[in-house]
Amino acid sequence: MTNSRDHEAREVVVRLADVRKDFGDYSALDGVSLKVRAGESVAVMGPSGSGKSTLLNMVAGLDRATAGTVTVAGQDLGGLGEKGLALYRRRHVGMIFQFFNLLDDLPALDNITLAGQLVGLKARPARKRALELMDQLGIAGRADVYPASLSGGERQRVATARALMNRPALLLADEPTGALDSRSGDQVMGLLTDLNKLGQTLLIVTHDPRLAAKCADRVVEVADGLIAREWTVEREPAGITR
Ligand SMILES: Nc1ncnc2c1ncn2[C@@H]1O[C@H](COP(=O)(O)OP(=O)(O)OP(=O)(O)O)[C@@H](O)[C@H]1O
Numbered sequence: 237m238t239n240s241r242d243h244e245a246r247e248v249v250v251r252l253a254d255v256r257k258d259f260g261d262y263s264a265l266d267g268v269s270l271k272v273r274a275g276e277s278v279a280v281m282g283p284s285g286s287g288k289s290t291l292l293n294m295v296a297g298l299d300r301a302t303a304g305t306v307t308v309a310g311q312d313l314g315g316l317g318e319k320g321l322a323l324y325r326r327r328h329v330g331m332i333f334q335f336f337n338l339l340d341d342l343p344a345l346d347n348i349t350l351a352g353q354l355v356g357l358k359a360r361p362a363r364k365r366a367l368e369l370m371d372q373l374g375i376a377g378r379a380d381v382y383p384a385s386l387s388g389g390e391r392q393r394v395a396t397a398r399a400l401m402n403r404p405a406l407l408l409a410d411e412p413t414g415a416l417d418s419r420s421g422d423q424v425m426g427l428l429t430d431l432n433k434l435g436q437t438l439l440i441v442t443h444d445p446r447l448a449a450k451c452a453d454r455v456v457e458v459a460d461g462l463i464a465r466e467w468t469v470e471r472e473p474a475g476i477t478r
Contacts, residue, residue, distance in 0.1 A: 330399025389420030
């Protein structure tokens with residue numbers, strides 16, 4: 237069974253050092269330090285408004301810390317300009333969201349391919365990689381289907397394939413099962429578990445203790461902008477993948 241102790245010798249993929257994030261007078265994060273090593277799966281939990289999404293947005297390079305440092309895949313995000321941050325987001329992290337954030341005007345395959353083309357991959361190799369990912373994620377037959385005609389679980393798989401397109405050092409997930417029925421949610425949990433077993437580093441924000449129990453080897457609990465506790469998880473058996 238994987239355990240975070242197994243990862244101690246591995247490189248640090250995410251390092252937050254005393255990170256603060258203020259919105260006006262309000263500190264959404266108030267001095268958070270956290271390390272995630274290669275191959276780890278870490279779930280961030282905590283009450284609504286505690287700062288989980290703010291933390292994820294710092295790591296994703298979607299927003300900047302007010303103080304402290306955020307280093308991901310060897311890059312100090314505070315040292316990057318807007319262009320640098322955009323490149324970082326495209327190349328080094330993949331993100332999946334509660335409501336998938338797919339482009340409704342593009343079929344599934346093109347949604348995935350586009351992520352590769354945005355970092356300069358030519359259409360043909362991008363398409364090849366996207367088709368391989370669709371196959372790997374159990375949605376090979378859905379290439380030409382538009383998001384509106386896909387099930388929730390299929391949409392999340394397309395979003396995951398898109399997130400993996402550029403072989404990110406880190407896959408970030410913000411409530412990835414939040415909008416899914418329990419069966420589709422189980423499938424997405426199985427998928428995340430499988431990806432982690434293949435070595436993908438994961439950072440997952442969730443309210444769902446089942447998701448944390450199945451997909452994470454460590455849980456970090458955020459409360460009032462601080463890490464209140466953290467613990468390692470003896471994982472439950474993986475859910476069904478397809
Ligand atoms: N752009 C913003 N401007 C002002 N305040 C913000 C902004 N983003 C977040 N906040 C505040 O920061 C605090 C933490 O928000 P955050 O979204 O990180 O919480 P959360 O733990 O992810 O909550 P939830 O579980 O409900 O998604 C909240 O009080 C929120 O209102």
